[in-house]
Amino acid sequence: MKLRNKLLAGFVATVLVLSMTLSTALASTDQLPFDYPEEAGVATDNDVWVKIIGGGTVIGDADIAHATRSVDLTISGNASFELEFIYNSDAGWLPVNMPGESVDGEKVYNFPMNGAGTSWCEAVVNLKNKSEGPLQVTSMAFKDENGEVILFHGLDTSGSGDAPKTGVVSTALFLGLGAAVLGTGAVVLKKKED
Numbered sequence: 001m002k003l004r005n006k007l008l009a010g011f012v013a014t015v016l017v018l019s020m021t022l023s024t025a026l027a028s029t030d031q032l033p034f035d036y037p038e039e040a041g042v043a044t045d046n047d048v049w050v051k052i053i054g055g056g057t058v059i060g061d062a063d064i065a066h067a068t069r070s071v072d073l074t075i076s077g078n079a080s081f082e083l084e085f086i087y088n089s090d091a092g093w094l095p096v097n098m099p100g101e102s103v104d105g106e107k108v109y110n111f112p113m114n115g116a117g118t119s120w121c122e123a124v125v126n127l128k129n130k131s132e133g134p135l136q137v138t139s140m141a142f143k144d145e146n147g148e149v150i151l152f153h154g155l156d157t158s159g160s161g162d163a164p165k166t167g168v169v170s171t172a173l174f175l176g177l178g179a180a181v182l183g184t185g186a187v188v189l190k191k192k193e194d
Helices: 002-025 062-067 171-193
Strands: 034-036 048-053 070-089 092-112 121-128 135-143 149-154
Touching: 048 062, 048 135, 062 149, 121 135
Parallel strands: none
Antiparallel strands: 034 135, 048 121, 070 092, 070 121, 070 135, 135 149
């Protein structure tokens, strides 16, 4: 009986550790706001990857992808960095590099994203070679040809109220809840056997 309890406890502990590891590894970079570490020179690679439509977690649909013509990218904090914005679609991978950028408070950048005729599209943001200090990708506002926001993702700092909900559920939250349920079940089972 004791060996079975030890094996069960070991299995539950392994499941909990794996689920926490997976939730960290699978924590989507599509969750905004996205905070960079405050240290200088932190390695970055495709840090924020928001999919309007495509594989994985998406925040929109084909109609929004087709109507998108630009995105307002809001960055906040107090640091300098190199900004790389990449518009990716079935039309190709289109990077824009902006070295020597800095922010002290909040700054909004606008990038073209011509989704006409595409079947999917994504927005990728990399902030490279950052100096010491706080830095955050706060939000993305996808706009149509008239400059009207058709999809907002992230934290609304404009004071106009809550940001529209996108319906995206964090993988980390999902796996964390699963781990909590498994942990609770293991405790109940252990108490029942004692």
